[in-house]
Amino acid sequence: MTKQNLIGGRWCAGAAIVADVNPSDVTDIVDEYALADADQAREAVAAARAAQPGWAAASPQQRFTVLDTAGTEILRRAEDLGDLLAREEGKTRAEAIAEVNRAGQVFKFHAGQAVRATGEHLESIRTGVEVTVSREPVGVVCVVTPWNFPMAIPAWKIAPALAYGNTVVFKPAELVPASAWALVDILRRAGLPDGALNLLIGKGSVIGDTITGSPDVDAVSFTGSTDTGRKVLATATRHGARVQLEMGGKNPLVLVDDADLETAVRCAVEGAYGSTGQRCTASSRLIVTEGIHDRFVAALLDRLRAIRVGDARDPRTEMGPVVDERQLDQDERYLDVARREGAEVVGGKRLDLPGRGFYLSPALVLGSSTTDTINREEVFGPVASIIRVTDYDEALAVANDVDFGLTAGIVTTSLAKATDFRRRSTAGMVMVNVPTAGVDFHVPFGGRKASSYGPREQGTHAREFFTTTKTAYVAAGPVV
Ligand code: NAD
Numbered sequence: 456m457t458k459q460n461l462i463g464g465r466w467c468a469g470a471a472i473v474a475d476v477n478p479s480d481v482t483d484i485v486d487e488y489a490l491a492d493a494d495q496a497r498e499a500v501a502a503a504r505a506a507q508p509g510w511a512a513a514s515p516q517q518r519f520t521v522l523d524t525a526g527t528e529i530l531r532r533a534e535d536l537g538d539l540l541a542r543e544e545g546k547t548r549a550e551a552i553a554e555v556n557r558a559g560q561v562f563k564f565h566a567g568q569a570v571r572a573t574g575e576h577l578e579s580i581r582t583g584v585e586v587t588v589s590r591e592p593v594g595v596v597c598v599v600t601p602w603n604f605p606m607a608i609p610a611w612k613i614a615p616a617l618a619y620g621n622t623v624v625f626k627p628a629e630l631v632p633a634s635a636w637a638l639v640d641i642l643r644r645a646g647l648p649d650g651a652l653n654l655l656i657g658k659g660s661v662i663g664d665t666i667t668g669s670p671d672v673d674a675v676s677f678t679g680s681t682d683t684g685r686k687v688l689a690t691a692t693r694h695g696a697r698v699q700l701e702m703g704g705k706n707p708l709v710l711v712d713d714a715d716l717e718t719a720v721r722c723a724v725e726g727a728y729g730s731t732g733q734r735c736t737a738s739s740r741l742i743v744t745e746g747i748h749d750r751f752v753a754a755l756l757d758r759l760r761a762i763r764v765g766d767a768r769d770p771r772t773e774m775g776p777v778v779d780e781r782q783l784d785q786d787e788r789y790l791d792v793a794r795r796e797g798a799e800v801v802g803g804k805r806l807d808l809p810g811r812g813f814y815l816s817p818a819l820v821l822g823s824s825t826t827d828t829i830n831r832e833e834v835f836g837p838v839a840s841i842i843r844v845t846d847y848d849e850a851l852a853v854a855n856d857v858d859f860g861l862t863a864g865i866v867t868t869s870l871a872k873a874t875d876f877r878r879r880s881t882a883g884m885v886m887v888n889v890p891t892a893g894v895d896f897h898v899p900f901g902g903r904k905a906s907s908y909g910p911r912e913q914g915t916h917a918r919e920f921f922t923t924t925k926t927a928y929v930a931a932g933p934v935v
Pocket residue numbers: 599600601602603604626627628629657658659660662663664667678679680681682683684686687701702703704734735833835861906
């Protein structure tokens with residue numbers, strides 16, 4: 456039966472239906488999902504608005520219990536939820552299970568945050584007056600998420616939103632409704648009151664503006680492409696909503712002469728081709744100094760040729776398919792542009808495997824320069840390019856020479872270079888001898904420049920976005 460949207464605590468049929476297609480095997484339909492229309496989007500916002508005072512008044516213990524119960528179920532079901540995620544998104548089963556586990560950890564962390572609400576208590580500069588600084592919920596939060604982390608990204612937005620007493624209208628990417636539906640079902644059964652979390656599976660072009668443009672939405676937390684993020688910003692700020700955007704990346708991994716070759720290759724493979732390269736934190740630019748260039752490229756190509764591409768659910772698979780035909784076309788278009796601009800492309804071939812999935816072999820672009828399109832725009836596929844530079848100083852300059860600034864990595868055995876890179880990188884997150892992708896859940900996540908806007912996500916820093924500060928001056932008696 457078609458799975459429905461959750462509005463005000465009721466599962467609702469939609470205006471249309473979307474089939475969730477397995478990118479590993481297009482004959483496999485994961486399930487069918489109701490697509491919401493603009494009227495339902497308005498209903499969901501109204502339901503979240505109506506439920507907000509009640510949820511804000513729920514005790515910290517109640518909020519802890521709901522989030523902790525959800526986290527426990529997610530962790531207990533990591534294997535079957537991982538299967539579902541791998542089946543609808545195409546990352547390998549191991550990657551999918553790791554993502555589900557991450558979502559469970561995020562709920563556990565923010566369950567704790569619900570009972571750890573802290574504030575400040577200060578003496579006023581006036582005698583007889585005391586000052587308290589406390590945190591209150593923002594109100595109704597709209598959560599808009601992309602397809603590439605269908606469990607973890609919704610988790611790291613919804614968990615803190617609910618922990619701090621906000622209610623949520625959740626609009627997942629329509630390519631991955633199964634993970635979103637499963638997550639909402641778990642939270643509803645964990646004891647959330649009606650209306651505290653509403654699910655709207657639907658196209659951004661149909662319901663996006665209705666939600667983000669609603670004066671009843673107090674905050675929008677968005678992750679997706681930079682183009683969409685900028686539209687969301689314009690729509691939401693028109694009525695004064697606060698906005699948090701996590702967007703694209705063109706992340707550099709710098710490999711210098713003194714790097715340990717094995718670490719360099721491992722960081723490049725994991726960072727550039729993990730999750731089929733479909734990560735905002737992917738190392739899409741490999742910036743390599745002259746002394747290590749030939750050895751590194753030879754070792755990397757050896758490793759790439761051995762990567763087993765296949766069905767995401769097959770345990771032998773090391774890289775799953777691209778998410779859909781449109782993304783596969785985009786990957787190939789960028790490889791064509793790279794060739795036309797004078798670079799050489801190794802790999803990057805469509806693979807004809809059983810199931811007619813969207814398979815592309817890992818692609819490495821050789822001999823590219825920092826001004827090439829392939830090094831300026833986000834591809835979002837299993838594609839990385841090599842930029843050869845003379846020394847560390849040039850590598851750093853090239854690393855910083857893009858509009859994006861999400862993550863940046865360096866592989867080096869030199870403490871001086873590692874320290875200098877950490878200080879002078881213009882990215883929001885810096886990695887030394889670890890891949891640019893793969894982050895912790897208890898520390899801030901986010902970038903600079905065109906990659907991010909607004910306060911950081913995750914860890915205790917999530918509080919900045921999901922709460923608003925109240926400063927109170929209290930005089931117990933007449934002030935002299
Ligand atoms: P996208 O921008 O196409 O869509 C993101 C979400 O926005 C989807 O749910 C979509 O339906 C919705 N949307 C579209 N138009 C809208 C509108 N007018 N109003 C409201 N919502 C609207 O992105 P995608 O293709 O799903 O995801 C890939 C992108 O996400 C890449 O650019 C990637 O770098 C980025 N991303 C960033 C991070 C990060 O943390 N920085 C993490 C993961 C993915």
